[in-house]
Amino acid sequence: MLEPERILRLEADRVVLLDQRRLPAEEVDVECRSAADVAEAIRTMVVRGAPAIGIAAAYGLALAAARGEDLAAADRTLRSSRPTAVNLGWALDEMRDDPSTEHARAIHRAEVERCRAMAAHAATLLAPGTRALTHCNAGGLATGGYGSAVGALLAAFEQGLLAHVWVDETRPLLQGGRLTAWELEAAGIPHAVIADSAAASLMAAGEVDAVLTGADRIAANGDTANKIGTYSLAVLARYHDVPFYVVAPSSTVDHRAAGGEDIPIEHRDPDEITSRFPARNPAFDVTPAALLTAIVTEHGVHEAPFTESLTGAVAEA
Ligand code: MRU
DSSP, X not given: OOOHHHHEEXXXXXXXXXXXXXXXXXXXXXXXXXXXXXXXXXXTTSSOSHHHHHHHHHHHHHHHHHHTOOHHHHHHHHHTSOSSOHHHHHHHHHHTTOOOHHHHHXXXXXXXXXXXXXXXXXXXXXXXXXXXXXXXXXXXXXXXXXXXXXXXXXXXXXXXXXXXXXXXXXXXXXXXXXXXXXXXXXXXXXXXXXXXXXXXXXXXXXXOSEEEEOOXXXXXXXXXXXXXXXXXXXXXXXXXXXXXXXXOOGGGEETTOOSGGGSOOOBOOGGGTOSSSOOOOBOEEEEOGGGOSEEEETTEEEOSSXXXXXXXXXXXX
């Protein structure tokens, strides 16, 4: 498992990010010397995953403070770098009164601690011999260390509960096929990458016992935005009577969004799909709360009705 500082860190005059676009082929760092550099790295997905981009933004603001940049401008630039993950704005709100390097590092440490706590809660939901399916990458790379949904898989594996993981490759940028598979390989967890479209037939064959994903923003009613394709997995899981768990820190819960219709969905460059034909490239979709078996945060396992069970699940940095 990668150390949190290997994934992203703040040095005296720079933010250093492991370039997730080039994994697993190459382990290369990108150095950001200003808040604008960090915002560009978030936008271009050098660093990605909801908690990780929140931490990167906190480091970007701390760097701006250390450099004497205009903090209001730095905040605006960072805040607008990607729209869907609420952790980005959450981390910047946290930094407003104390944009120090110590505070940014504390936010990073707290996110990793939240991951460990939620992983322990999530593991209690899995029976021995579980064959899990996961989508996108909700591992340490996405959270600054340990991981949310993948953290839960690590905890379950350590407890002898997890037999195998099906890894959706996750079109179009292959966060599953490149990043999750790499993390599971490093942890020694048996896994196989599948085309996203293979999930239905695996469920029909009885080869999936649970689906675990992360989240980019969870509305107050439990509607959950995550990587495009999560919604279709949840529909499939309901049809095949497979439990569907969202594992995410409380920094991903947005109590200001009443429901999924309040969650902004990022549309990325159609070139990520094809540069030859017209294309449409929504990066996230919203899974209705009714399709979720449970949402797991560091506070515990939340079941429907989520409006009540998520109350109080707000992060304290
Ligand atoms: O576009 P990405 O790679 O930033 O999307 C990431 C996801 O959808 C993750 O599942 C989500 O951020 C949870 S990360 C713990």
